[in-house]
Amino acid sequence: MPEELHDVSLRVNGITREVQVPGRRLLSDALRHDLALTGTHVGCEHGVCGACTVLVDGRPVRSCLMLAVSADGTEVTTVEGLGEPDGGLGPVQQAFSECHGLQCGFCTPGFLTTITAGLRENPCPTHDEARDMIAGNLCRCTGYQNIVRAVERASELIAEGDVVGEGERA
Amino acid sequence: MKPAPFAYRRPTTLEEALAVLAESPDAKVLAGGQSLVPLLSMRLAAPALLVDINRLPDLDHVTATADGVRVGALARHADVLASAEARACQPLVALALGNVAHATIRNRGTTVGSLVHADAAAEMPVVLRLLGGSVDVASASGRRTIAADDLFLGPLESSLRPDEIALEAFFPALAPGAGVGFEEVARRHGDYAMCGVAGLVRVAGGRVVEARAGYLSVSDVPTVVDLTDSLADGVTDASLAAAGEAALADLDPQEDIHAAADYRAMLVRHLTGRVLRAAHAHATDERGEPDHA
Ligand SMILES: Cc1cc2nc3c(=O)[nH]c(=O)nc-3n(C[C@H](O)[C@H](O)[C@H](O)COP(=O)(O)OP(=O)(O)OC[C@H]3O[C@@H](n4cnc5c(N)ncnc54)[C@H](O)[C@@H]3O)c2cc1C
Ligand code: FES
Numbered sequence: 001m002p003e004e005l006h007d008v009s010l011r012v013n014g015i016t017r018e019v020q021v022p023g024r025r026l027l028s029d030a031l032r033h034d035l036a037l038t039g040t041h042v043g044c045e046h047g048v049c050g051a052c053t054v055l056v057d058g059r060p061v062r063s064c065l066m067l068a069v070s071a072d073g074t075e076v077t078t079v080e081g082l083g084e085p086d087g088g089l090g091p092v093q094q095a096f097s098e099c100h101g102l103q104c105g106f107c108t109p110g111f112l113t114t115i116t117a118g119l120r121e122n123p124c125p126t127h128d129e130a131r132d133m134i135a136g137n138l139c140r141c142t143g144y145q146n147i148v149r150a151v152e153r154a155s156e157l158i159a160e161g162d163v164v165g166e167g168e169r170a
Numbered sequence: 171m172k173p174a175p176f177a178y179r180r181p182t183t184l185e186e187a188l189a190v191l192a193e194s195p196d197a198k199v200l201a202g203g204q205s206l207v208p209l210l211s212m213r214l215a216a217p218a219l220l221v222d223i224n225r226l227p228d229l230d231h232v233t234a235t236a237d238g239v240r241v242g243a244l245a246r247h248a249d250v251l252a253s254a255e256a257r258a259c260q261p262l263v264a265l266a267l268g269n270v271a272h273a274t275i276r277n278r279g280t281t282v283g284s285l286v287h288a289d290a291a292a293e294m295p296v297v298l299r300l301l302g303g304s305v306d307v308a309s310a311s312g313r314r315t316i317a318a319d320d321l322f323l324g325p326l327e328s329s330l331r332p333d334e335i336a337l338e339a340f341f342p343a344l345a346p347g348a349g350v351g352f353e354e355v356a357r358r359h360g361d362y363a364m365c366g367v368a369g370l371v372r373v374a375g376g377r378v379v380e381a382r383a384g385y386l387s388v389s390d391v392p393t394v395v396d397l398t399d400s401l402a403d404g405v406t407d408a409s410l411a412a413a414g415e416a417a418l419a420d421l422d423p424q425e426d427i428h429a430a431a432d433y434r435a436m437l438v439r440h441l442t443g444r445v446l447r448a449a450h451a452h453a454t455d456e457r458g459e460p461d462h463a
């Protein structure tokens with residue numbers, strides 16, 4: 001018996017996308033296979049590593065622990081949606097580049113999404129808060145020091161962005 | 171690591187959800203999916219039907235009254251943790267929730283789901299049991315309230331029937347003169363603990379009249395031990411150490427891949443003393459907010 005398919009409509013990085021998926025399709029697989037957004041990485045596929053983290057309605061969520069059909073009607077942001085509109089790097093990406101926050105890059109999409117949401121909630125984290133922000137994400141290469149530094153740098157870049165904004169208005 | 175095929179329903183009324191469950195013996199309820207989806211992916215569970223309850227109305231509340239905190243089945247751990255009213259009414263809920271997984275998991279996982287999942291390594295089942303809370307459940311044939319003492323039957327086994335949906339959990343308020351504490355030891359903050367202890371101490375007329383502690387990751391089910399006798403003559407280093415020994419006499423820490431049995435026993439001894447000391451300080455200290463673990 002063929003598997004029943006469900007119509008799912010979701011906004012991914014600001015664009016409405018329609019997919020037809022079986023109930024068991026994970027959101028991570030729907031993003032990667034059905035929508036060809038392979039920036040979202042899949043490591044452990046059981047919630048532990050954090051590589052697959054995306055923002056669902058603004059909150060970081062493990063895309064490997066959510067069914068695509070459950071994401072119907074939501075607003076999803078993947079790593080592909082974190083850049084600037086002109087194609088440049090977003091502030092968290094810029095900070096990772098400046099601080100060498102990545103080596104192989106496998107874990108990076110999950111860190112970038114998690115930190116983007118984390119800094120929205122807490123724009124000026126202390127060192128301990130910066131560590132806590134990424135405590136749910138695993139990286140096998142960097143030893144984390146440069147990622148923590150990147151959190152702090154991203155916080156500065158975002159604040160500087162605001163200052164420029166103020167200056168422009170004045 | 172992909173789930174086996176299943177049929178999927180997402181009812182929008184409780185009646186519909188209960189009717190679907192009543193006629194589908196091999197169905198599973200899907201709430202936050204933070205425990206169920208891994209089980210599906212590893213094919214440790216392969217139900218014929220998933221009933222997604224995320225679109226049911228009026229289940230995402232976290233309300234605090236003089237009696238206690240009521241948490242709806244769709245309130246995420248993160249929502250419960252963020253509720254200042256809940257924290258003021260029963261501080262142990264937030265104290266323990268801060269140790270439940272990582273923030274990303276807490277954004278999706280539900281507190282009620284964690285109770286129904288009945289993992290002996292989870293924080294909230296033992297908190298519910300220590301506080302003498304309960305869970306309200308519904309099926310097509312009616313509603314009932316399950317007391318925490320009757321909820322946890324075995325490893326990952328609660329007393330809910332497969333056709334029942336848990337609607338709400340109730341955590342009783344902090345009683346006058348009572349204080350609470352919580353501590354756990356995990357390899358990494360946010361991981362399941364190798365041992366965790368929730369403590370409750372009640373003081374009246376300058377004396378400890380109640381001291382109990384709940385243990386996670388120590389036994390097959392969340393377990394509560396009465397330690398009032400150990401602290402009846404005062405809270406000292408010696409009486410706290412005696413409480414740790416008394417707790418161990420009632421527990422039988424097991425070895426698993428995460429920790430050896432005698433290491434767990436040591437954690438029980440140390441954490442019991444620390445948590446009861448903190449709960450006693452909280453009880454006697456004009457209700458200061460206890461330290462966050
Ligand atoms: C990496 C990781 C780390 C974690 N660490 C911890 C931790 O340290 N401590 C901890 O306590 N938990 C931890 N968890 C589990 C997490 O707390 C889950 O959110 C919780 O156990 C289950 O809630 P859920 O809403 O996700 O339930 P689901 O996964 O949707 O369901 C779990 C089970 O409960 C049943 N169920 C759920 N809700 C209902 C309902 N309303 N009525 C009837 N049945 C229901 C389901 O049928 C299923 O059998 C972790 C999870 C992950 C992935
Ligand atoms: S792939 Fe989702 S958490 Fe590891």
Ligand code: FES
Binds near residue numbers: 103104139140
């Ligand atoms: S950079 Fe390789 S896993 Fe993090």
